[in-house]
Amino acid sequence: MKVIKKNEDEQEDLELPLFDFYTVTIATDNFSKDKKLGEGGFGPVYKGTLPDGQDIAVKRLSHSSTQGMIEFKNEVIFCSKFQHRNLVKVLGCCIEGQEKLLIYEYMPNKSLDFFLFDSSQSKLLDWSRRFNIISGIARRLLYLHQDSRFRVIHRDLKASNVLLDDNMNPKNSDFGLARMCGGDQIEGSTSRVVGTYGYMAPEYAIDGIFSIKSDVYSFGILLLEILSGKKNKGLSYSSHSCNLVGHAWMLWKDGTPMELIDTFLEDSCVLSETLRCIHIGLLCVQHQPDDRPTMAFVLIMLNSENALPQPKEPIFFIEKVSIKEKSTSDSKTSSSANEVTVSIMEPR
Incomplete structure (x- = not known):
């Protein structure tokens, strides 16, 4: 399983499964408007479906977001340490170029x-x-x-x-x-x-x-x-x-x-x-x-x-x-x- 390892400028291991951007793009129909679930300070959230049929929610960091790499890393660290049945499960993340994504279990009744x-x-x-x-x-x-x-x-x-x-x-x-x-x-x-x-x-x-x-x-x-x-x-x-x-x-x-x-x-x-x-x-x-x-x-x-x-x-x-x-x-x-x-x- 791929995991994000410590980079030189990081202070902690970010150990979550790593998704490639192409897979997430296909899963969300290229981040189609029809797949959009909502949007917050981090950026838009999309519904996606993986090749095995599993539904996912994808949070995509917006380039204009008031939040950035600090908050992204923070959430990755927390999600790797706190996988609890009463917290939304994080399935993995994606970092490719300027793209920063978090992949969650899909919650059918939204927020x-x-x-x-x-x-x-x-x-x-x-x-x-x-x-x-x-x-x-x-x-x-x-x-x-x-x-x-x-x-x-x-x-x-x-x-x-x-x-x-x-x-x-x-x-x-x-x-x-x-x-x-x-x-x-x-x-x-x-x-x-x-x-x-x-x-x-x-x-x-x-x-x-x-x-x-x-x-x-x-x-x-x-x-x-x-x-x-x-x-x-x-x-x-x-x-x-x-x-x-x-x-x-x-x-x-x-x-x-x-x-x-x-x-x-x-x-x-x-x-x-x-x-x-x-x-x-x-x-x-x-x-x-x-x-x-x-x-x-x-x-x-x-x-x-x-x-x-x-x-x-x-x-x-x-x-x-x-x-x-x-x-x-x-x-x-x-x-x-x-x-x-x-x-x-x-x-x-």
Whole structure:
């Protein structure tokens, strides 16, 4: 089996099966538009079929991508170390000239955002499916934080990075921005803030401090999105200028939290579970990292009926401003999606 070996300018072995570019080109009908599944900050993703009939998903690094060789190598390293049934399986990679490709197992139900933010698809996610997805994401994040060989901070948890299998079970994907921590280390810092606006914890977006608790913050945002069927970023309400977190808090404070819930859930939701999930979501997006639960405690809260601590008012609400998109080389902060709206944190 071919594997990528250490090159002179690499610091680690990148040991994954190596696909040749011709094989991938044939599998994707020369990267046909009809085969395109979607696109993110890394580049477009295509469906392909190998000669043996196996379906694959191919992520192709775009030449205009804000991400590059650093993130590509990072994901290859992570995927070679963390092949777990609850994470999307990486079958191999391809590096030929300017072409850099990652080959994954094909997930027939695409990503969570495909269903969640599309009114024609969202109705297919009843409460039992959404609760199963919430619990599944929490378990997979706990594996990364606590149960894997190395502690992993994902740094880019979002709806488009949660893929769904045949039975709508979630699998975490995209480790291009992830960081491994040794020993008891639970946090780190960087001068290069990367990720997706709207999911970033305040301490990471502003000071570059990332931790397992910044992942918990991202999980809280995702949880509120799953409950509401609305995006945190780019959302506004006629009654107040704030994002989904601010809206959820105002409804909680007014004693009407169920107004947050997606209308498609009216006939299927379990009231006690739904209210509990809103409560947990608000605990996860607390401003101070120490006030947020660990993922281990999140799972306990999801599966018990014990009383929960009261959330504090979120200090940072997010307002939208439009700016010209900057490249990573021009700015300290880069987004993992090709978006022109950025989120500016302002204290209340």
